[in-house]
Every structure is written in C-alpha cells, then in structure tokens.
Amino acid sequence: xxxxxxxxxxxxxxxxxxxRMRKANAFSAKKDGVTGTLVASYNVHKCIGVDRKFDPDxxxxxxxxxxxxxxxxxxxxxxxxxxxxxLDLHRLELExxxxxxxxxxxxxxxxxxxxxxxxxxxxxxxxxxxxLPGLEPRGAVVAEIDLDGNRSLRIIAAHLGLxxxxxxxxxxxxxxxxxxxxxKPTLLLGDLNEWRLGNRSALNTLHASFGPQPPxxxxxxxxxxxxALDRIMANRHGMIGTIExxxxxxxxxxxxxxxxxxxxxx
Numbered sequence: 673x674x675x676x677x678x679x680x681x682x683x684x685x686x687x688x689x690x691x692r693m694r695k696a697n698a699f700s701a702k703k704d705g706v707t708g709t710l711v712a713s714y715n716v717h718k719c720i721g722v723d724r725k726f727d728p729d730x731x732x733x734x735x736x737x738x739x740x741x742x743x744x745x746x747x748x749x750x751x752x753x754x755x756x757x758x759l760d761l762h763r764l765e766l767e768x769x770x771x772x773x774x775x776x777x778x779x780x781x782x783x784x785x786x787x788x789x790x791x792x793x794x795x796x797x798x799x800x801x802x803x804l805p806g807l808e809p810r811g812a813v814v815a816e817i818d819l820d821g822n823r824s825l826r827i828i829a830a831h832l833g834l835x836x837x838x839x840x841x842x843x844x845x846x847x848x849x850x851x852x853x854x855x856k857p858t859l860l861l862g863d864l865n866e867w868r869l870g871n872r873s874a875l876n877t878l879h880a881s882f883g884p885q886p887p888x889x890x891x892x893x894x895x896x897x898x899x900a901l902d903r904i905m906a907n908r909h910g911m912i913g914t915i916e917x918x919x920x921x922x923x924x925x926x927x928x929x930x931x932x933x934x935x936x937x938x
Contacts, residue, residue: 708913708935709819712740713861713902715831715929718747719758722895722925728759730926736768738918738931742817743770744829744861745788749781751809757782768792773815775801785811787862789829794819804830804845806838814849816856823938826855830862839866839874850881850907857938859912860905863929867899875903882907891917891930902932912936 714735719728735743749755757780765771770790772782782788784801797816804810812830819825828846832839846860860882866875869888888900897917906912913935923930 708937709741709825710739710933711859711861711904711936712738712743712918712931712933713746713829713863713904714738714743714918714931715746715863715902715927716748716758717927717929718750720927722893722928727926730922732759732764732767734918734920734923734926734931735764735770737920737922738933739768740770740933741793742789742791742827742861743931744813744827745783745790746831746863747786748783748788749786751786755781755786757788759788764790773799773813773817775799775813784813785809785831787811787813787829787831789813789815789827789861791817797824802845802849804832804838804842806833806841807835808833808838810838810842812842812846812849812862819938824856825936825938826858828858828860828862830860830864832862832864832866834865836874839864840877843875843877847877847881855907857911858907859936860903862903863901864903865901866903867901869900878905883909886912886915889915889917889932891932893928894924894926894930897930902929904932904934906936911938 716731719731720726749757769792773789773796775784795818797818800814802812810833814828816826832842866873882905885905890897890900891902892899904915915934918931918933
C-alpha cells in the first residue's frame with residue numbers, strides 16, 4: 673500500500689516522527705498563550721473505542737480535554753433505526769458549556785445524519801440541514817453563529833462518503849453552499865474521508881472557495897495516524913492558525929479517529 677506516494681513503512685516512520693513534532697508544537701502553542709476561537713472536529717465512531725468498548729463517558733472526557741469553543745462531531749448517533757443519540761448532551765453542557773445547534777430532525781438523534789455541531793457562546797442566526805448525494809446516507813449541518821454580537825461565522829459540519837465519486841459530488845454541494853469566495857467567513861469542519869492529496873484528491877474542487885489550505889494533519893487510525901481524513905478549512909487566508917491532532921492517551925483509545933483542533937481568528 674502506498675499513501676501520498678510513499679510506502680506504508682515509510683509513512684509509519686514519518687507518522688511517528690511527526691507525532692513527536694506535533695506534541696512539541698502543541699506544547700509550545702500552549703506555553704506561548706495562543707489565543708483565538710478554538711474549533712475542533714471529532715469522529716467519535718459511535719462512542720466505540722479501538723478496544724471495541726462502547727463508552728460515551730470516555731468520549732465526553734476527550735471533549736472536555738479539548739475544551740473547544742466550537743466542535744463538530746460525526747457518528748454521534750446510531751446509524752440505523754431511530755438514530756438515537758449516544759452522548760449525554762445535558763451532562764456535557766453542564767461540564768463544558770457546549771450546547772448543540774438546534775435542528776429539526778425527528779426521532780431521538782442528536783444531529784443530522786450523525787453530525788452534531790456544538791458551541792459555547794453566541795447566538796444561532798440560521799441553520800440548514802443538507803442531505804448529501806451518494807450511495808450512503810450522508811449529510812451536513814450549515815449554521816451561522818453570531819459569536820459575540822460583532823463577529824458572525826458560518827460553519828459547515830459534514831461527513832463525506834467512503835466512495836471517491838460520492839465525495840466529489842458532495843464537495844460540489846459544499847461549493848454550491850459557498851456561492852462566492854467573498855462571502856461571510858466560513859469554516860468547513862468534518863470527516864471528509866479523503867486521504868489523497870494533490871490532483872488525485874476528490875476535494876480539489878473546494879480550492880475555488882477555500883483556496884490553498886494548511887498541510888493536512890493525519891488523524892486516522894488514532895493509535896498510529898497515517899491518513900488525514902479529518903479537515904478544518906476556511907475561506908479566508910490567515911483565518912486558521914496551526915492545525916493539530918488532539919493526541920493524548922485517552923483520545924488514542926476513545927475512537928478510531930483523533931480529534932482535530934485549530935485556533936481561528938476572525
């Protein structure tokens with residue numbers, strides 16, 4: 673198997689080296705007092721860890737570790753049936769201050785096709801639930817949040833499909849949402865399921881609105897991340913600071929994905 677033109681053993685060595693560097697950079701950022709709005713994306717894998725244990729409380733503890741201002745979760749609901757939500761959102765609000773963006777989905781689910789968008793402060797001005805094309809049931813939540821009365825941020829929280837053709841179609845839907853590159857500040861958060869970079873990537877069309885992006889950070893599998901499946905993207909140059917995987921002993925076992933974090937400046 674080759675990833676981004678390198679053999680799997682070469683990628684494993686590079687991942688180990690980069691993991692050490694990312695931890696050092698994350699420590700430096702905390703020490704230097706980096707400020708901004710902390711956003712995160714986390715595929716919680718239905719609260720099933722790499723040890724195959726279903727443990728929603730462990731998932732919530734990872735979110736508490738991150739302490740985000742805004743976080744997009746994927747696979748936070750059961751996939752079939754009533755799509756029951758898997759987290760105790762009331763307890764999570766008490767412990768973190770995070771509340772879910774309201775949606776109109778029926779049943780007992782937390783979000784839309786497993787996508788949940790939570791935020792700590794602000795007022796939700798607008799919400800749309802988008803059904804994404806493809807063979808699998810996929811969706812996106814689009815919300816405009818007034819963070820403090822002066823700064824408005826549009827967030828697209830999405831989980832793209834496993835098939836490349838589906839991802840290409842879904843990326844086009846995201847472009848349709850964007851309309852034009854000079855619209856309001858926008859973040860795209862989520863598990864975009866695309867490990868390819870460069871011309872082979874199904875996300876290439878997103879450059880029209882989001883432009884050149886920071887280097888992709890591997891988040892999967894969580895115990896030895898090789899693939900950059902999770903992304904945080906912005907339509908403004910310089911809007912996103914350093915992007916980091918939240919790599920801790922707890923996050924390595926709580927899901928098969930590591931959370932992805934970034935400081936955003938508006």
